[in-house]
Amino acid sequence: MSILELEAGHLGALTGELRKLPAFVRRDFLVAWSYRMSFVSDLVNLAGQIVVFYFIGQLVDPSRFPTVGGSAVTYLEFAAVGIALGVFIQFGLDRVSAAMRGEQLMGTLESVLMTPTAPATVQLGSVAFDLIYIPLRTAVFLGGITLAFGLNFSAGGIIPALLLLIAFIPFVWGLGVLTAAALLTFRRGSGFVGLGAVVVGLLSGVYFPLDLLPGWLSGIAAGNPVALTIDGMRDALLGGASLVDIAPTLALLVPFSAASLALGLGSFRLAVRRERRRGTLGLY
Amino acid sequence: MSAVSAPSSDVARSRAAVRVLEDTSTIEARALVQRFGTKVVLDSLSFEVQPSTIHALLGPNGAGKTTLIRILAGLLVPSGGTVQILGVAAGSSRSFRRLIGLLPSGDRSFYLRISGIENLVFFARLHGMRRREAARRAREVLEEVGLEDAATTRVAFYSHGMQKRLSVARALLADPPILLIDEATHDLDPDGARRVRELVAAAAGRGTAVVWATQRLDEIRGFADRVTLLAEGRAAFAGTVPELMATAVPRRYLLRLRNGLPVRYSLESAGRSALGSLGTLELVGESSSEHYVLALADEVVLGDALAALSRVSIDVLTCREERSEIEQAFLALAGKSE
Numbered sequence: 001m002s003i004l005e006l007e008a009g010h011l012g013a014l015t016g017e018l019r020k021l022p023a024f025v026r027r028d029f030l031v032a033w034s035y036r037m038s039f040v041s042d043l044v045n046l047a048g049q050i051v052v053f054y055f056i057g058q059l060v061d062p063s064r065f066p067t068v069g070g071s072a073v074t075y076l077e078f079a080a081v082g083i084a085l086g087v088f089i090q091f092g093l094d095r096v097s098a099a100m101r102g103e104q105l106m107g108t109l110e111s112v113l114m115t116p117t118a119p120a121t122v123q124l125g126s127v128a129f130d131l132i133y134i135p136l137r138t139a140v141f142l143g144g145i146t147l148a149f150g151l152n153f154s155a156g157g158i159i160p161a162l163l164l165l166i167a168f169i170p171f172v173w174g175l176g177v178l179t180a181a182a183l184l185t186f187r188r189g190s191g192f193v194g195l196g197a198v199v200v201g202l203l204s205g206v207y208f209p210l211d212l213l214p215g216w217l218s219g220i221a222a223g224n225p226v227a228l229t230i231d232g233m234r235d236a237l238l239g240g241a242s243l244v245d246i247a248p249t250l251a252l253l254v255p256f257s258a259a260s261l262a263l264g265l266g267s268f269r270l271a272v273r274r275e276r277r278r279g280t281l282g283l284y
Numbered sequence: 285m286s287a288v289s290a291p292s293s294d295v296a297r298s299r300a301a302v303r304v305l306e307d308t309s310t311i312e313a314r315a316l317v318q319r320f321g322t323k324v325v326l327d328s329l330s331f332e333v334q335p336s337t338i339h340a341l342l343g344p345n346g347a348g349k350t351t352l353i354r355i356l357a358g359l360l361v362p363s364g365g366t367v368q369i370l371g372v373a374a375g376s377s378r379s380f381r382r383l384i385g386l387l388p389s390g391d392r393s394f395y396l397r398i399s400g401i402e403n404l405v406f407f408a409r410l411h412g413m414r415r416r417e418a419a420r421r422a423r424e425v426l427e428e429v430g431l432e433d434a435a436t437t438r439v440a441f442y443s444h445g446m447q448k449r450l451s452v453a454r455a456l457l458a459d460p461p462i463l464l465i466d467e468a469t470h471d472l473d474p475d476g477a478r479r480v481r482e483l484v485a486a487a488a489g490r491g492t493a494v495v496w497a498t499q500r501l502d503e504i505r506g507f508a509d510r511v512t513l514l515a516e517g518r519a520a521f522a523g524t525v526p527e528l529m530a531t532a533v534p535r536r537y538l539l540r541l542r543n544g545l546p547v548r549y550s551l552e553s554a555g556r557s558a559l560g561s562l563g564t565l566e567l568v569g570e571s572s573s574e575h576y577v578l579a580l581a582d583e584v585v586l587g588d589a590l591a592a593l594s595r596v597s598i599d600v601l602t603c604r605e606e607r608s609e610i611e612q613a614f615l616a617l618a619g620k621s622e
Contacts, residue, residue: 016412023409023418027395027402034397034438107392110359111454114386115410116378279320279351279360 017121024125025132032129042137049087050145053079066209069239077152080145081234082206088138088165089172089226092130096176099126100268101183119272120265123177131173135165142237157236160246164236167253168229174260181267184275205230225256310335310370310462310493311356317364318351318517325351326362327517333493333510335461338485340504340525341497343514349497350389352514353466356495357386369462382411385455389466389497393451396440400431400450403439404457411458425453429483445476452483463487463494469503481507505529513617520617531617536606537578537586538568544597551598552576558596562589577606 032039057076065075103109103126112122146153203210203217204226210218221227232249235241311333318326326348333339341349354360356367358374358381367374369383394403401422408418426432429449434442442450448468455463465484469477481503488494488509496508504511504525511528513521521528543551555565555576562584568575580589590600 019414020410020412022415023406027398027406030398030402031395106395107390108395110388111386111393111407112410114357114359114381114384115407116381116412117410118378276359277361279354 017118020117020121021125021128025129028126028129032133043140046087046137046141047144049083050080050141050148053083054149066211067239068234069241071152071239073234073238074151076145076149077238078209078234079207080142080151081237082204082230084138084141085165085168085226085230085233086204086206087141088134091134091137092169092172093176093179095130095134096127096173097179097183099123099130100180104184113272119269123180123265123268127173127176131169135169138165153237154240156242157238157240160241160243161233161236163243163250164229164232164246164253167250167257168225170257170261171225171229171253172260174257174262174264177261177264177268181264181271184268184271203227225253225260228252228256309333309368310337311495312368313352313356313365314367315365316352316355316362316367318348318355318360319363325517326355326365329365329514329517329519331512331519331522333462333495335493336488336491337509338488338494338496338507340508340511341495341514342499342501342504342511344499347514348517349499349514350466353386353464353495353497356462357384357464382458383460383462385458385460385463385492387448387451387455387463387465387468389468389470394439394447394454397438399436400439400442400446400453401426401435403450404454407454408457413458421457422453425456426450428456429453430479445472445479448472448476448480449483452480456483456487461492463492465494465496467497467499469498470500477503515617528617535580537580538602538604538606539565539576539578539600540574540602541576541593542574542599542601544599554596555593555598558592558598559589560592562592574601578603 054076057074057079060075062072062074065073065078067073068078100109100123103112113119117125142153145151203213203221203224205221210221210227213221228249232241232246232253235249236246309332311331313332314330316326316329317324329348329352331339341352343349351360355362356369356374361375369380372380372383374380394400395406398406401419404422404425405415405418408421409415413421423432423435426435429452431446431449431453434446439447439450451468455465463484468480468484472480477500484494484496485507496504498504506525508525510523511521511525512519513528521531541551541555543549545551545554551573552565552567559565559578561581563578563580566577566579567573568577578589580586586603590603593600
């Protein structure tokens with residue numbers, strides 16, 4: 001078999017695997033749609049958060065607030081971007097890690113893994129619906145806040161912000177898969193998600209500027225990919241940063257994302273292999 | 285490989301694999317060992333399954349049936365030994381999983397919030413079928429298992445028997461050369477169990493090799509072609525069902541007796557003294573005065589015992605073995621005989 005034939009074979013296998021992803025999206029959409037009330041309560045929850053932060057914003061003196069890209073911003077504008085991404089991370093971590101656990105609890109994990117589908121496809125497929133739904137949800141959140149409170153988001157910053165988000169998705173996905181691997185191995189892993197929540201809440205600048213942290217903690221937080229992304233998105237959406245302006249942030253973010261995804265998928269593969277060896281794949 | 289046309293899906297590849305490897309044994313397990321901690325669940329177990337054969341794995345609880353099924357399915361890596369399925373080593377490779385259809389023993393292996401047909405379309409697509417082909421195949425197998433009228437009903441509303449049939453439908457989706465079935469009928473009513481057996485027998489008729497793990501002795505007679513009886517992780521017996529029955533040495537019989545003696549003699553005491561050292565006679569229950577269990581002593585044949593009873597004017601109206609031959613063989617070979 002020539003190298004070309006071998007490559008064509010690999011390409012064919014990859015295409016075959018990618019063709020399976022819409023099946024996962026359809027399955028999860030149908031399952032989610034069967035819980036219609038959950039959709040509605042999720043949107044009500046989002047609206048509630050917006051209102052809460054609007055009133056908190058009334059307590060903060062705008063003059064004490066840092067500028068973004070040379071422009072003064074309100075607390076609500078500052079927090080809205082952070083919260084949008086924070087909720088995106090929290091929701092993403094939770095859903096990605098819960099996807100495999102859900103399969104295990106429903107008893108469908110072994111049936112899925114019995115099909116000729118690569119574990120990576122199963123993992124990606126299990127979150128494919130969320131990878132579409134969560135950014136849409138985030139966009140609805142930001143759109144809603146802009147319409148309701150007349151916030152000053154820069155239209156020119158939308159594309160750079162989207163690019164940052166796309167570069168950031170593998171980072172969240174990787175952490176989620178890592179958590180899924182931990183859940184598969186230890187069965188209980190809410191602590192991992194809780195740790196993620198602490199990092200997002202404290203060291204990422206979601207709710208307050210990182211300058212307010214003690215010096216040593218502020219230094220650590222500055223290297224946090226979550227903080228980098230939130231800063232970059234604020235620069236883009238509130239300060240009108242261009243693609244060139246966010247390029248350094250992207251250059252820092254991409255290796256983090258690649259490492260996170262590789263670590264997550266590698267751990268997940270090891271976790272599945274361990275479960276097969278122990279015969280406990282379907283055990284919950 | 286030139287004989288194999290370019291496959292359009294995983295299903296086509298599994299069929300191609302069967303065509304290419306049709307001369308080899310379908311399943312070959314060699315010296316399988318499985319330990320969980322210090323407990324040895326399978327101990328140097330070897331067996332083979334041929335195409336178009338229903339191979340029953342019989343054994344009491346804890347004999348190792350489910351463990352063996354899980355090893356054959358590639359869900360468990362054995363501590364020792366090898367499994368080859370159509371020449372492919374058991375494991376997690378996609379080429380291996382194309383060959384297997386599994387009916388798990390658990391009753392939760394579907395997405396309960398979506399319909400039966402949507403479940404099947406999903407699994408068909410994971411087998412590499414395109415959406416239209418998957419939908420067509422899902423409808424086909426639903427019809428085959430008699431669930432076409434419940435196709436669009438959520439699985440949550442299926443009865444237990446319907447879920448089992450849906451499980452059969454899923455296992456048949458990709459028309460695999462091997463079906464592994466773990467206790468498929470243990471909690472079904474007789475009609476539901478019969479329907480599942482008919483579906484599996486039909487698949488075997490089309491060339492599928494079936495491994496059917498069960499502890500229900502009654503269902504393997506007239507259904508399984510071969511049987512491996514597992515006891516404490518070892519093959520206590522391997523052969524055909526008639527060969528298994530031939531190993532049974534019945535020692536206990538249910539008799540219906542009529543007292544032809546003068547009224548003052550009790551049938552029970554007269555029977556016991558007539559039998560002497562040939563065996564024992566015990567009344568069954570308290571409500572009946574004519575049903576007895578005859579237990580033969582070692583080396584005694586049934587005819588001698590019945591003749592002894594006749595000699596004292598006890599009429600033997602009916603005589604049958606207390607347990608079926610399969611049950612006796614099972615109990616004897618599994619080391620559970622009384």
